[in-house]
Amino acid sequence: MMRLYLSFVALVLLLASCGNQNGDGGKKIFRYNQTGGLNSLDPAQARNRAAIWATTQIFNGLLELDENMHPTQSIAEAYRWDSTETIYTFTIRKGVHFHDDPCFPNGIGREVTAEDFVYSFKRILSAKTRSTGAWIFRDKVHPNPDSAFVALDRYTLQIRLQRRFHPFLSILTMPYAFVVPHEAIEKYGDDFRSHPVGTGPFKFREWKEGERLVLDKNPHYWKKDAEGKQLPFLDGVEVRFINDPNTAYREFTAGKLDFIVGLSENAKEMIANGKIKEEFKKKYNIDKVPYMNTEYIGFQLDPTAYKGDTTHPFLKKKFRQAISYAINRDEIVNIIRNGLGVSGISGVTPAALPSFDSVVVKGYSYNPEKAKQILKELGYEGGKGLPKLKLQTYTTDKEIAENIAKNLKDIGITVEIEMNMFVKHQQTVDEGRALFFRGSWLGDYPNAENYFAMFYSKNFSPTGPNKTHFVNKEFDRLYVEAQEKDDHDEDHHLLYQYYHKMDNIIVEESPIIVLYYDEILRIYSKKIKGLKTNSSNMLILENVDFAKPGEENTAEKKATAKK
Numbered sequence: 001m002m003r004l005y006l007s008f009v010a011l012v013l014l015l016a017s018c019g020n021q022n023g024d025g026g027k028k029i030f031r032y033n034q035t036g037g038l039n040s041l042d043p044a045q046a047r048n049r050a051a052i053w054a055t056t057q058i059f060n061g062l063l064e065l066d067e068n069m070h071p072t073q074s075i076a077e078a079y080r081w082d083s084t085e086t087i088y089t090f091t092i093r094k095g096v097h098f099h100d101d102p103c104f105p106n107g108i109g110r111e112v113t114a115e116d117f118v119y120s121f122k123r124i125l126s127a128k129t130r131s132t133g134a135w136i137f138r139d140k141v142h143p144n145p146d147s148a149f150v151a152l153d154r155y156t157l158q159i160r161l162q163r164r165f166h167p168f169l170s171i172l173t174m175p176y177a178f179v180v181p182h183e184a185i186e187k188y189g190d191d192f193r194s195h196p197v198g199t200g201p202f203k204f205r206e207w208k209e210g211e212r213l214v215l216d217k218n219p220h221y222w223k224k225d226a227e228g229k230q231l232p233f234l235d236g237v238e239v240r241f242i243n244d245p246n247t248a249y250r251e252f253t254a255g256k257l258d259f260i261v262g263l264s265e266n267a268k269e270m271i272a273n274g275k276i277k278e279e280f281k282k283k284y285n286i287d288k289v290p291y292m293n294t295e296y297i298g299f300q301l302d303p304t305a306y307k308g309d310t311t312h313p314f315l316k317k318k319f320r321q322a323i324s325y326a327i328n329r330d331e332i333v334n335i336i337r338n339g340l341g342v343s344g345i346s347g348v349t350p351a352a353l354p355s356f357d358s359v360v361v362k363g364y365s366y367n368p369e370k371a372k373q374i375l376k377e378l379g380y381e382g383g384k385g386l387p388k389l390k391l392q393t394y395t396t397d398k399e400i401a402e403n404i405a406k407n408l409k410d411i412g413i414t415v416e417i418e419m420n421m422f423v424k425h426q427q428t429v430d431e432g433r434a435l436f437f438r439g440s441w442l443g444d445y446p447n448a449e450n451y452f453a454m455f456y457s458k459n460f461s462p463t464g465p466n467k468t469h470f471v472n473k474e475f476d477r478l479y480v481e482a483q484e485k486d487d488h489d490e491d492h493h494l495l496y497q498y499y500h501k502m503d504n505i506i507v508e509e510s511p512i513i514v515l516y517y518d519e520i521l522r523i524y525s526k527k528i529k530g531l532k533t534n535s536s537n538m539l540i541l542e543n544v545d546f547a548k549p550g551e552e553n554t555a556e557k558k559a560t561a562k563k
Helices: 002-016 049-058 114-125 182-194 245-253 266-270 278-283 317-326 329-336 368-378 395-409 422-430 449-455 473-483 493-509 554-562
Strands: 029-033 063-065 071-073 076-081 087-092 149-153 156-160 202-208 212-217 236-240 259-261 285-299 389-394 415-420 436-442 512-524
Touching (some): 029 245, 029 259, 049 202, 049 212, 071 076, 389 395, 389 422, 415 422, 449 473, 449 493
Antiparallel strands (some): 202 212, 212 236, 259 512
């Protein structure tokens, strides 16, 4: 009863403090913007950055990535595997509780057990859930879910694989693998998407779709920082959904947001030739680092999507290659993005990964004359005989889409652009209804295997990442074999050979056309401390705090003193 009373007091205090302004005599609320909207707060549907960022604040998993992007303990306080590396055993940390919620008796969150992970993982694989993350376990764990996930006792979980899969621990750090309580699923059903219950540093308060998401501090969070201080430090998180990046930038500069990410038209004034101008470094904290993100345009390769037209040009490899030669990637990076990013003239693996090799894996450079020659060979000289072609994209990508259309017009191909809000666009692509579309793949962990999962034939969308429905037997063979190879050798030589062979198949077959390898641009208030940036672009807020008056310039003063 004491815990129930404390929860009630915390709620009263929270309601009394609404309308505060970020530590200015009130509560510390971290405010950030998310363009493109949010599709769900259910980790089983966390397929894009918006959902990943939001669910990461609300939930935890067995493992998480540390600052060096290596899997480490989270709710699992220890883990081990057998000599075959197919049986993993996890010891569940005692004293981790789900958020207080009406789905539990007396509204008090209960302790997490091994059975909760069994339930959560089986739910991911269940056809009823229609999880976009079913692929993380499918074809990896034992085919019988009852044998794949076993609670040996209250605090011991065992996961059994079909065969050795070297990135498996990294897979378990993904939001898809977060733990959820069966009571919440049973109470809220499909509405769990808008009423999440987790174990994380923040708990759900409200979500007005298209307007804002509000999360409150979890007063019973199980984590402490390295000094033994209770986490989180923030009192809450507020997410805005301003779809115009320029408007979001203005809100940020007006002090109404604490953090924004990406490059809007207005924010371009901060960058010259890919470098942050000194005048803006003095005003804001600006992080610019390589990003495990590949931006591309893709083709739907499933012939059934073309309603009997088996001769459609998108189904022809040479035509896809012609389009690739026609696109001026340097123009996209250097002019449209002010030097932010790296031109995609290699494979699908981004430059941020150690296996990236632009010498061994050669992509397509800008060569409009070669593109025209290929069109002539195919009988489409000057665009003659081509059907109506449509490039489907999202509203914040307008300038890049228009530039691609201009490049294609130069070789005689006329393309109509259809723009939608990001969530709707993503749904259209996942359901196979977009024949020519903009896409991106944000790496979930620092291993090229994650990118090649996009092309494995058993990973067709909507329950897998293969949005192009690409099928290639040799690629599949290499993909499966690579999963069993040892990635612990000193130079990863053998494993990288597999990766490069797969990358070259993608370059040759061109189910996608790589545009550029992204870079992260994070802009945040000088008041913010403890926010870390790495190549995964994860937003971890449990250690973030607002600096006290006078602390804002401490780092800047130290840097000046060193000079």
